[in-house]
Amino acid sequence: MKDWTPDSWRDRPLVQQPRYDDPAAVEAVVERLSRLPPLVTSWEIENLKEQLAAAARGERFLLQGGDCAETFDDCRSDSIAAKLKILLQMSLVLVHGTRRPVTRIGRFAGQYAKPRSDDVETRGGVTLPAYRGDLVNGVEFTAEARRPDPERMLRGYERSALTLNFIRGLIDGGFADLHHPEYWQLGFVEHSPLAADYQRMVESISASVTFMETLAGRPIGQLDRVDFYTSHEALLLPYERAQTRRVPRRPGWYLLSTHLPWIGMRTADPEGAHVEFCRGLRNPVAVKVGPAMTGDALARLIERLDPDDEPGKLTLIHRFGAGEIAERLPRLIDAARATGRTVLWVCDPMHGNTETAAGGRKTRRFEAILAELEAAIEIHRAAGGVLGGVHIELTGEDVTECTGGARGLDDAGLGRAYRSFVDPRLNYEQALEMAMLVARRLALPQGEGVDSAAPAPAPKVASGRS
Ligand code: PEP
Ligand code: CO
Secondary structure, three states: OOOOOOOHHHHOOOOOOOOOOOHHHHHHHHHHHHHOOOOOOHHHHHHHHHHHHHHHOOOOEEEEEEOOOOOOOOOOHHHHHHHHHHHHHHHHHHHHHHOOOEEEEEOOOOOOOOOOOOOEEEEOOEEEEOOOOOOOOOOOOOHHHHOOOOHHHHHHHHHHHHHHHHHHHHHHOOOOOOOOHHHHOOHHHHHOOOHHHHHHHHHHHHHHHHHHHHHHOOOOOOOOOOOOEEEEEOOOHHHHHHOEEOOOOOOOEEEOOOOEEEEOHHHOOOOOHHHHHHHOEOOOEEEEEOOOOOHHHHHHHHHHHOOOOOOOOEEEEEOOOOOOHHHHHHHHHHHHHHOOOOOEEEEOOOOOOEEEOOOOOEEEEHHHHHHHHHHHHHHHHHOOOOOOEEEEEEOOOOOOOOEEOOOOEOHHHHHHHOOOOOOOOEOHHHHHHHHHHHHHHHHOOOOOOOHHHOOOOOOOOOOOOO
């Protein structure tokens, strides 16, 4: 890669970083981190890149999901297993609907750093540094917790390793075995009006597996395991730099903290440090595309991040909001196409649909999320392309952070189990419902259902602030 080194980002405008009070301590942590083993491997990264290339051609579908921010406290077996389960279940529903293989990518094992709209937060006349994720500081509103602490990079690396170790163990142990889909049931979804549909689908999968194995007279290979990949926002560059390495027998540099790093909306300046850092990686890279993105800026981003039109290299995750997608997306599709590159388009229907509920909590309406996804499917089709995946903030647990869904959670109900410190997530049941509704829409032939894909009205308090 021309004029690139793992440190060339240091000469570029760098935003969204904490102010550590002891730069020498940061360097010491980075030095320790750079001697620890990698979290992922280059061959997993190359496999994922091939899958993303297939998704860009419309032959696969990408499901990317997880918490807005993982927390160190949530590094627990139950919450990790619940996240795997919901992603697995959603992926089955999507395979069923799309008749395409699905690639599962978690927002996990490293999603610990957050961009913020303001550097500081003021409460009751006291101003402290904003919470930037557990990789940087603590969420508690005290001077001690909010002080950026470089040692947290080591704690984050360790938590990521613990999470990945458990995920790999579960998968190797047959957690995702298609012979036992009944293991994947979680209790409270039974109340959902879509539960019967889901149940029927699980039974039909079981019947198909049994049928195929009877026909073949032997177990069909690989049905007892599925792959999961990891992703996180590559935000805290000293941390990511420490895990950027060369590997034997492959050219170039790999970021080995995650399979798929993404560049957030607030750090997507084509001339900025984050784009410079990611441009030289061998990993596939994703970028968030928000309402302020111009066609020119997008073309420059594509030119910098995927100069060679490498299959699977670049994923664009658009996040406009249900009220804006129809106006903004078509022009950006044109701008990307004019570069001559093949990119993978994914819709994040969460971050453009954040609003403030009656009680002052940040929330998102299920209906707005669904409306943005449905509009995305139709707009890509109308442009002769394909929506290749979805990017969703969700949890495998029974939280109450987004309103709506089949059980009609309203603003007043948000207080029961609102647990996110950052953005509101779909709970287990809402996430599964979303997958079923999207799978249905993806299964429709082109052009059908266009009317009902009319975007929902813009949220009352469109904020996009985080
Ligand atoms: C996020 O994905 O949590 C996020 C902050 O998104 P965006 O950069 O699109 O605002
Ligand atoms: Co978020």
